[in-house]
């Protein structure tokens with residue numbers, strides 16, 4: 001593809017492409033468990049709750065990715081604590097708490113002179129600011145996340161499918177959920193530069209949901225979700241460059257387009273597929289082996 | 294004391310009580326379960342059958358007293374005690390097929406670095422065959438009927454290969470052929486020296502399929518060989534005297550005379 005070689009002369013463009021693909025792929029994998037465990041709202045809450053930590057790291061002049069990771073781990077431990085030790089597991093309580101944390105982040109950053117520019121880059125990402133070091137850090141953290149998912153895949157699957165069985169089978173459910181929140185936070189943190197705080201949820205939820213429409217097998221779902229995530233990163237950034245639109249938005253729109261296509265055309269579950277099947281059924285009722293009316 | 298098999302496990306409870314907030318669900322339960330027994334745990338709704346099973350399985354800590362597994366105080370789940378809950382808290386839309394559900398039981402048998410191999414799949418197919426579910430090996434779990442789903446969970450419990458099986462209401466909501474499959478599986482397990490406990494309200498099933506009955510209504514009303522426990526007075530004490538009791542007693546008498 002000529003456009004790729006042409007633009008990749010610029011290191012920053014190369015970094016940006018690598019980062020988007022990586023982040024799409026990693027969020028695609030971990031997003032499968034977010035979707036299967038019904039944790040979309042928790043993912044959103046996490047990304048917002050990390051925000052004040054990032055701002056503090058930034059104000060202290062620390063590398064904000066590293067600061068964010070510390071915050072992420074703290075926040076995920078807090079969430080595990082809150083949801084297991086007290087009865088704060090209803091959505092509105094989580095919502096109140098995390099929107100509060102988000103407001104704290106905004107309050108802190110508003111003390112800066114470069115307030116609106118900084119805020120924007122946190123909220124919607126700043127893909128062209130990805131340095132080589134950022135890229136290495138993203139790759140390293142991403143590798144850790146994928147390795148942990150690979151090593152705990154059986155426990156994660158067991159808990160997501162049948163928590164009571166998992167507990168009786170001797171899985172320390174609370175420990176694995178805690179670990180999952182930590183790697184989920186790490187995935188969110190490395191996505192912040194690429195898509196920003198607000199849109200990261202889409203990377204976690206959209207490719208995995210699309211993949212679920214296309215398969216009934218978990219392994220296939222993980223593979224497809226990673227592929228769709230990575231592809232959204234690649235194409236999204238290309239469109240972003242080509243049409244001069246914000247990179248995060250562009251990536252998410254591509255992911256959403258994939259979802260809409262699958263929603264309509266998926267071989268088993270697609271809306272159109274089912275419509276056509278029904279029409280054929282009415283046109284040829286004699287084909288119906290099991291009349292159900 | 295005789296131990297039929299080296300691997301057999303003995304479970305006891307000592308003065309076991311469970312309270313939920315200020316209400317008592319189980320009170321002063323003393324029992325001892327031996328290898329080879331098929332125990333029917335019988336009592337009305339709210340009698341504490343599920344609660345007792347959860348305590349025995351290490352899923353719920355008792356408020357008072359303790360559970361002993363082979364003489365050792367037990368805290369938490371134990372690999373040799375297999376618990377099949379009354380209602381599965383399963384995500385039915387999960388992308389998982391019948392074989393993969395059963396394979397969840399092999400988690401501890403395989404290194405986390407290695408994928409499941411041919412031996413695991415063969416083992417899964419073997420337990421599926423024993424509950425008559427091998428034709429459904431690759432069907433997604435949500436596409437099964439309720440009874441078929443229960444058979445799959447029984448197969449998974451078999452693959453867990455414990456010494457003590459605690460089955461909460463395995464006969465509820467399943468047809469007669471499935472009930473027969475379950476009974477056959479339980480008898481085969483007991484003949485290999487496993488301990489079986491099943492909870493039920495179905496007196497017919499309780500009296501025909503067990504060799505010991507525990508009548509429970511917050512406390513143990515009666516406990517002993519099936520033919521001795523099934524008396525009018527015991528059943529009245531457990532379920533309360535209602536007009537339909539007479540049918541139950543007739544049924545029980547008919548069974549006892551077999």
Ligand SMILES: Nc1ncnc2c1ncn2[C@@H]1O[C@H](COP(=O)(O)OP(=O)(O)OP(=O)(O)O)[C@@H](O)[C@H]1O
Pocket residue numbers: 313314318336337338339340341342343344345379494
């Ligand atoms: N988690 C819980 N919290 C509070 N109360 C509970 C809880 N679980 C059970 N109970 C109470 O304990 C009592 C016994 O319940 P349990 O489920 O053990 O009865 P059961 O014999 O299994 O009944 P069923 O035949 O309906 O299954 C009931 O009064 C129930 O309300």
Ligand SMILES: [Mg+2]
Pocket residue numbers: 342343344379461
């Ligand atoms: Mg019950």
